[in-house]
Amino acid sequence: MKIASWNVNSLNVRMPHLKQWLGTAQPDIVALQETKLEDAKFPDTDIAALGYRCVFSGQKTYNGVALLAREMPVDIVTDVPGLADPQRRILIASVGDLRIANLYVVNGQEVGSEKYKYKLDWLARVTDHLGNEAAKHKNLVVLGDFNIAPEDRDVHDPVAWHEQILCSTPEREALKRVESIGLVDSYRHFDTEGGKYSWWDYRQAGFQRNRGLRIDLVLASDALRPRLAAAHIDLEPRRWERPSDHAPAILELNA
């Protein structure tokens, strides 16, 4: 069972990449972020032709999340209590015996800004709801673009990024509160090394120089721990022409 998270930065532009990647990587479940498509324009019939059913919560121009699976995801949540948010950033659904929460966490722009406050508030509200989900569903996977590098070993230049957006202490503490509901960063379950990233700035040849951050995470609940088989980041689609600035983060689970 292969579960992936991929910020595609416009599904319109990245549909050929998605198609290619689904064909070669053969994931079972894929969480997409930044689809930037309103629901009426979501290419669900094209995706069905590739062998995946999908659910989605999108908007024009910004944000947008989707979940692809071999079978239709059910029991969908796109809005959480206490968060009247027009921005489409969360999609929770059940696939088989798994509960999957796909997050496109707010970027936050700059530490101390209004968007930064929104980021921390959004995460606090979502964390509360994830606690409710965890209480109801023992097999919980929380994945997505967290827009937070958990630790300095997830950052190419920790000095330059010290207390900057995506790396500040309040953001890292907020991520720890998500994990405190009983979730493990599956990548770190297998690999303690640094230098492995999931996002590289388009500017200044960030990817070619591996100047990146690991901000795309797949968290798995404690009940899933015995089933963790492997975790990695697939750099291949980041090398393709006109790529997303993110690479897919993958967790493999034993049946």
Next chain:
DNA sequence: ATGGTGGGTTACCCA
């Protein structure tokens, strides 16, 4: 310290 690239749009946009 600034700005660079790329998505979207025509915004003092967002990443």
